[in-house]
Amino acid sequence: MARDQQMVMYEEEFNQIQFVVDKLVKDANAKVVFIVDKNGQLIAASGDVENLDTTSLASLTAGNIAATGGMAKLLREDEFATQFHEGTKQNVHIQLVGNRVILVVIFDARSSLGLVRLRVKKASEELNRIFEALLKKVQEPGADTPFAEISDEDIDNLFND
Amino acid sequence: MSFINYMAREINCKIVYYGPGLCGKTTNLQYIYERTNPSAKGKLISLATETERTLFFDFLPLNLGEIRGFKARFQLYTVPGQVFYDASRKLILKGVDGVVFVADSQYERTEANIESLENLRTNLSEQGYQLDKLPYVVQYNKRDLPNVADVAELRELLNPTNVPDFEGVARTGVGVFDTLKAVAKLVLTELRKGGGA
Numbered sequence: 001m002a003r004d005q006q007m008v009m010y011e012e013e014f015n016q017i018q019f020v021v022d023k024l025v026k027d028a029n030a031k032v033v034f035i036v037d038k039n040g041q042l043i044a045a046s047g048d049v050e051n052l053d054t055t056s057l058a059s060l061t062a063g064n065i066a067a068t069g070g071m072a073k074l075l076r077e078d079e080f081a082t083q084f085h086e087g088t089k090q091n092v093h094i095q096l097v098g099n100r101v102i103l104v105v106i107f108d109a110r111s112s113l114g115l116v117r118l119r120v121k122k123a124s125e126e127l128n129r130i131f132e133a134l135l136k137k138v139q140e141p142g143a144d145t146p147f148a149e150i151s152d153e154d155i156d157n158l159f160n161d
Numbered sequence: 162m163s164f165i166n167y168m169a170r171e172i173n174c175k176i177v178y179y180g181p182g183l184c185g186k187t188t189n190l191q192y193i194y195e196r197t198n199p200s201a202k203g204k205l206i207s208l209a210t211e212t213e214r215t216l217f218f219d220f221l222p223l224n225l226g227e228i229r230g231f232k233a234r235f236q237l238y239t240v241p242g243q244v245f246y247d248a249s250r251k252l253i254l255k256g257v258d259g260v261v262f263v264a265d266s267q268y269e270r271t272e273a274n275i276e277s278l279e280n281l282r283t284n285l286s287e288q289g290y291q292l293d294k295l296p297y298v299v300q301y302n303k304r305d306l307p308n309v310a311d312v313a314e315l316r317e318l319l320n321p322t323n324v325p326d327f328e329g330v331a332r333t334g335v336g337v338f339d340t341l342k343a344v345a346k347l348v349l350t351e352l353r354k355g356g357g358a
């Protein structure tokens with residue numbers, strides 16, 4: 001199995017992604033929408049995120065998707081692309097997009113599963129396009145890292161506290 | 162693999178603590194968590210059994226400061242060491258940038274250490290990684306116990322390639338930060354070579 005590709009985020013694509021995520025919050029009447037990569041790193045978030053530990057949520061979402069992905073493999077299913085968790089006040093809809101990133105929508109009684117599903121479908125298509133373009137860009141030669149110039153001193157400085 | 166975010170000016174790296182059951186992986190993260198400034202850490206998340214054995218993973222996000230104008234963020238994970246959780250261990254290794262192998266120095270755990278290290282190699286290679294090409298350090302833990310093997314002996318068995326290694330007493334913190342710093346440095350050095358791709 002090949003290793004996944006290096007994940008990079010640029011301003012242009014970030015703004016496109018943020019636009020989709022902001023729009024989804026409104027269109028789906030959601031409380032919170034966020035996007036995580038499969039390794040658990042938060043890519044973008046929108047909505048009522050101030051009181052939310054998005055870093056922890058991102059890691060747990062990725063763990064969740066990884067576990068269900070493992071189950072799918074054992075069952076010879078391709079992937080379980082959608083998950084839904086129903087709580088007493090809040091619900092969580094999780095959608096795997098392009099087998100690369102995870103789109104999470106948290107919503108309450110002001111919305112409904114039907115509406116969320118519908119809007120997620122549309123947003124997923126848009127996100128898929130953006131991420132495909134992003135991955136192509138990353139593959140281009142010359143898209144090299146700003147870290148080529150890191151010195152030993154830079155690294156040591158990180159630990160000087 | 163590392164995630165470079167030009168927008169947020171962040172670099173995210175994933176470090177996995179591996180090793181046999183009860184060797185002290187979770188204890189390493191707990192100590193780091195306790196001794197890290199609140200502004201530099203997130204929550205320590207432990208998905209554990211009722212008897213405090215790791216069931217899926219522990220997770221601790223750390224901010225190590227700035228490097229070349231980018232925030233260096235490290236995500237520390239532990240795997241469940243118990244043999245029958247192998248499927249979960251494989252999942253946690255996905256996207257790894259650096260590995261800490263925590264060995265249990267007690268004589269009676271020699272076999273378990275060797276098996277776990279082999280398991281690490283196998284699980285990495287299934288995902289297209291090679292341990293010897295990854296940023297990788299070893300910690301000989303539980304040095305406070307009476308029934309421990311000599312470090313020289315452990316080194317011969319568990320660290321034939323001579324990667325950086327440390328004696329540890331994770332319960333009191335001995336060697337814990339030395340181990341973390343060593344692997345973080347290797348990860349950042351690897352980045353310099355070309356983004357860990």
Ligand SMILES: Nc1nc2c(ncn2[C@@H]2O[C@H](COP(=O)(O)OP(=O)(O)OP(=O)(O)O)[C@@H](O)[C@H]2O)c(=O)[nH]1
Pocket residue numbers: 180181182183184185186187188189213214215216239240241242243302303304305306329330331332333
């Ligand atoms: N004496 C001694 N005990 C230790 C040391 N480090 C950890 N322990 C103890 O060993 C036991 C197991 O530690 P954990 O950190 O939970 O082990 P683990 O590697 O996470 O185990 P799994 O989650 O099952 O893989 C706990 O009771 C710890 O307090 C050490 O350096 N010395």
Ligand SMILES: [Mg+2]
Pocket residue numbers: 186187188214215239240241242
């Ligand atoms: Mg543990």
